[in-house]
């Protein structure tokens with residue numbers, strides 16, 4: 001991280017919206033040192049520099065901090081239930097929980113105005129498939145006719161939120177004085193199992209791909225623990241800013257499929273042009 005550049009950017013801005021982090025379960029499992037250091041040092045620097053100028057800071061946290069809790073839907077004041085330290089996956093949740101603790105400490109001790117939001121699976125066109133996130137992975141597999149890879153038995157569920165719903169919630173939280181010093185869930189209350197998601201992607205993409213299941217040990221690492229369910233209670237943010245997600249899973253998948261179709265055509269054209277040169 002380039003601290004002088006960060007200091008200059010913070011000097012010039014009105015509000016700091018800190019979204020940068022190491023994310024994606026595959027990346028976390030493969031590069032735990034990078035994950036922990038990026039997430040903790042990055043936020044430490046942002047808060048330290050913002051505090052010098054007393055600039056309001058928004059910190060993006062994650063639904064992952066709820067860990068293995070079975071108390072679904074998750075509320076902001078619930079206990080966090082994390083796995084053991086030798087299972088790399090939990091280092092991400094822990095690093096983001098430390099970010100939250102530090103932000104709240106800056107608010108309580110130094111009166112730095114901070115707002116924290118726990119983002120649930122946020123998706124939309126242009127999400128990278130590089131770190132194995134499920135929707136871009138399934139859509140690309142479906143469009144190319146490759147097998148759609150469901151990890152575990154597919155009974156685990158998630159709730160997906162469209163990126164613009166999340167962006168508008170962040171902007172409204174930042175404008176709300178009563179949000180300062182608080183933690184909010186940003187998500188969509190509707191859950192879907194991963195097997196059902198695979199079927200929906202296949203159907204909407206008009207794909208003939210096979211849906212296959214892959215054991216977690218092979219998909220990630222030996223002894224990998226997944227979260228069986230993950231859905232937010234959104235009453236706190238609804239009350240604070242009148243938040244309501246606007247797009248359901250069908251509309252989200254249609255947008256991602258349309259985008260990935262165009263991207264696929266562009267890539268094919270580019271590689272053909274490259275071939276001709």
Ligand code: UDP
Nearest residue numbers: 025132133134135137149150151156194226
């Ligand atoms: N998943 C899957 N196949 C894939 C990628 C992911 O079955 O190719 C599953 C993954 O095991 C998890 C869910 O889909 O249960 C969501 O995964 P993602 O990495 O998108 O986000 P997470 O909720 O794990 O942060």
